[in-house]
Amino acid sequence: MRTQSRRRPRVTLAMAAAGTLLAPLLSGCWVGAGGSGSGGDSINVLMVNNPQMTELQKLTAANFTKETGIRVNFTVLPENDVRDKISQDFANQAGQYDVATLSNYEIPIYARNGWLHEMDTYVAKDPAYDEQDVLKPMRESLTGDDGKLYGQPFYGESSFLMYRKDVFAQKGLTMPEHPTWTQVADLAAQVDGAEPGMKGICLRGLPGWGELMAPLTTVVNTFGGTWFDKDWTAHLDSPEFVKATKFYVDLVREHGESGAAQSGFAECLNNMTQGKVAMWYDATSAAGLLEADKSPVKGKLGYAPAPVEKTESAGWLYTWAWGIQHASRNAEKAWQFVSWASGKGYEQLVGDTIGWSNVPSGKRASTYTNPAYRAEAAAFQDMTKEAIENARPGDPGVQPRPAPGIQFVGIPEFTDLGTKVSQEISAAIAGRQSVDSALKKSQQLAEKIAKEYEGR
Structure with missing residues (x-):
C-alpha cells in the first residue's frame, strides 16, 4: 500500500x-x-x-x-x-x-x-x-x-430489454414482467433460430468503455460484482465479476449476433431493425428509433426492465x-x-x-x-421513465462503492482502464482467449489505478 x-x-x-x-x-x-x-x-x-x-x-x-x-x-x-x-x-x-x-x-x-x-x-x-x-x-x-x-x-436514458413480441407469441413464450438474466438466457436459447437467420439476443461486444463495458458492467453489478470496493481494492478477479463476465460472454457466443466482438450500439440497432435478433439489451433511447414510422419492426416490440440477479434494478443512467x-x-x-x-x-x-x-x-x-x-x-415511454427513475448511480450493486456510476466508475482514469479491459473481454468473445485470462490481465490494470486511490 x-x-x-x-x-x-x-x-x-x-x-x-x-x-x-x-x-x-x-x-x-x-x-x-x-x-x-x-x-x-x-x-x-x-x-x-x-x-x-x-x-x-x-x-x-x-x-x-x-x-x-x-x-x-x-x-x-x-x-x-x-x-x-x-x-x-x-x-x-x-x-x-x-x-x-x-x-x-x-x-x-x-x-x-x-x-x-x-x-x-x-x-x-x-x-x-x-x-x-x-x-x-x-x-x-x-x-x-x-x-x-x-x-x-x-x-x-437508461437501459432495458427489447424483444420481438410476435416471435415470442409464435414460440408460445412469455417475457417475465421483471426478468432475471437466467431467464433471459433461457429465452435466448428458445428463440434462437425462430426465423431464418435470427439469433436469440444482441449484446455489445465492441471494445470501448462505453460500448461493451456499459452493458456488461450492469450485468456485473447485478451479479454481485464491482470494479472496486469502498476501500479501492480492485475486484475484477472476484468470483462475482468472473461469473458475470463468463455469463455475458457465453450468452453472446452461444445465442448472440454474428460478429459480436465487433458489434456496438449501431450494429445491434441494425440487427434488431432487420429482424436478425429476437432480443436486445441496450439503451432506452433505441426504442424511438425502432418505433419510427419507417422501421420494419415498428409495433412488433415489447419492452422489459433491465434483467437482474441480486439487485432490484440494473438499468444504467446516462x-x-x-x-x-x-x-x-x-x-x-x-x-x-x-x-x-x-x-x-x-x-x-x-x-x-x-x-x-x-x-x-x-x-x-x-x-x-x-x-x-x-x-x-x-410502446415504450412508461418503461423508459420507470428505468430512469429506478436507476441508482450512487448504489448500483450489492456493496458500497468508492465513486458514483452504474455503467462506469466516476474517476478520470476509467476511460483508459475501461477501454483496455473491454479489449481483453472482446478478445474472449472473439474466442482468442479465455475469460479467466482476460480478467487476470484486467485485474492487474485495475490494481494500478487502485494504488493511486487507496486510503482516500
Whole structure:
C-alpha cells in the first residue's frame, strides 16, 4: 500500500481528466463549425453532433436568438473530437467556449476540478425553468460533491430489454414482467433460430468503455460484482465479476449476433431493425428509433426492465447535458441558452415543428404526462421513465462503492482502464482467449489505478 505522500496529486488528476475523456455510448458523423469568439450579445457553444443536437442548431436562430437577441456560435463535432476539445478548453479555463455538451460521467469530475459554473443561482432566479420537473436521478447525477448543480440535461436514458413480441407469441413464450438474466438466457436459447437467420439476443461486444463495458458492467453489478470496493481494492478477479463476465460472454457466443466482438450500439440497432435478433439489451433511447414510422419492426416490440440477479434494478443512467465553463465571460447569457435548450418550451417547439418522436426526452416528468408525446411513444415511454427513475448511480450493486456510476466508475482514469479491459473481454468473445485470462490481465490494470486511490 502506498503512503499519502506517494499518491497522485490533484493537478495530475485534472490533467488525466483533460487527456483521457473519450467517447462513451453513441457517435455521429456530421461536422459543423462555429463562429467567432463570444462576448457582447453572442455565446460560443461546443457540442456533439448527434441528430437531436443538430436539430437544436437549426432551430436556435429563428427561436432563441429571435426571442433574446443572443447569437449562438456553434461548433459541432463527432463525439471523440468534441470530448478532446472540451477537455482541453475547460481544463485550461481558456474561456473560448461558454457552453459545452457533457455527460453525467464528466460533470462531477469537471466540477471537482473547478472547471464549471454552478447553476443553483441561475435556477433560483429562473422559476419558469422548473428544476423540480427534471427527473431526480438526472439532477443527482449532475450534482457536484458540494451539493450544487453543475449541469442541466438535454436528454436522458437508461437501459432495458427489447424483444420481438410476435416471435415470442409464435414460440408460445412469455417475457417475465421483471426478468432475471437466467431467464433471459433461457429465452435466448428458445428463440434462437425462430426465423431464418435470427439469433436469440444482441449484446455489445465492441471494445470501448462505453460500448461493451456499459452493458456488461450492469450485468456485473447485478451479479454481485464491482470494479472496486469502498476501500479501492480492485475486484475484477472476484468470483462475482468472473461469473458475470463468463455469463455475458457465453450468452453472446452461444445465442448472440454474428460478429459480436465487433458489434456496438449501431450494429445491434441494425440487427434488431432487420429482424436478425429476437432480443436486445441496450439503451432506452433505441426504442424511438425502432418505433419510427419507417422501421420494419415498428409495433412488433415489447419492452422489459433491465434483467437482474441480486439487485432490484440494473438499468444504467446516462445524459447528454449542458455545462457552463467557469471562465465564461457571458455566464448569464450562457444560462439563458441552457434554460431554453433544456426547458419545457423547447420540447414543445420540437414536438410542434419536427415531431414528438424527435423530442429530447428522458429528463422531465412533464414530458411523460404530455398527451402528444404519450401517443407517439406509447410502446415504450412508461418503461423508459420507470428505468430512469429506478436507476441508482450512487448504489448500483450489492456493496458500497468508492465513486458514483452504474455503467462506469466516476474517476478520470476509467476511460483508459475501461477501454483496455473491454479489449481483453472482446478478445474472449472473439474466442482468442479465455475469460479467466482476460480478467487476470484486467485485474492487474485495475490494481494500478487502485494504488493511486487507496486510503482516500
